[in-house]
Amino acid sequence: GAVLDRIASDPLLTSDESHALCRVVLANYFAMAMLMPYEPFLRAAKLERYDIELLGHRFRTSFEQTCHRLTTLRRPGAEGIPFHMMRIDSAGNISKRFSASGMRFARFSGACPRWNVFEAFHTPGIIRTQLSQMPDGQIYFEIARTVRKESGGFHSPRTQYAIALGCALDHAKDLVYAVGRDLSNHDAIVPVGPACRMCDRLDCEQRAFPPL
Secondary structure, eight states: OHHHHHHHTOTTOOSHHHHHHHHHHHHHHHHHHHHSOHHHHHHHHHHTTTOHHHHHHHHTOOHHHHHHHHTTOEETTEEOOOOEEEEEETTOOEEEEEESSOOOOOSSSOOOTTSHHHHGGGSTTOOEEEEEEOTTSOEEEEEEEEEEEOOSSTTSOOEEEEEEEEEEGGGGGGSGGGTTOOTTOGGGEEEOOSOGGGOOOTTOTTOOSOOO
8 A cells, every 4th residue: 555655646646636547557557566476477378379258267357357468468579469458348349458569549529330349249248359450551350249237136237348459460479369360361350440530441331420
């Protein structure tokens, strides 16, 4: 607690809310590092080719927790694959976004409906893969799967999210999810964008708003 208080007292944090949020984020990271220690987790991730469900069984963590930990493996000299991650609900609201891969996420509004993260809602619990190309030409290999938040009893609502995890195409060969996929097949690439307002593709049949 004293360590969290010391770090959260940074003068760049100028409100009670920002101090409280800093404490929550740091506490969550500490818990994640305790459950999935850096070096053992990195070794296991490389050995199992970043098989998220297998890693979750080994470290007793959920699909979302495991994906989140994979985005933090950036220690100099002991780095994992630079991943990006997004958590989204069925209405398109993004509640988590991390990007070590260089992927650009919209800070406001929803996300591109062509992302496989939305298709994941049609096949709950099943991992879907996609080759996605952003407007700047960068190609990413992405996986997506739904997760459920269980809370309360029988009458409590069951909240469902979809988790997207991806990396630059150059790293896809190291993932178990790319086994059997022709990563050089450009016909399989899906053009996507951060969001309609931030995408310049005018020939998209799913465009909802004009680009800024």
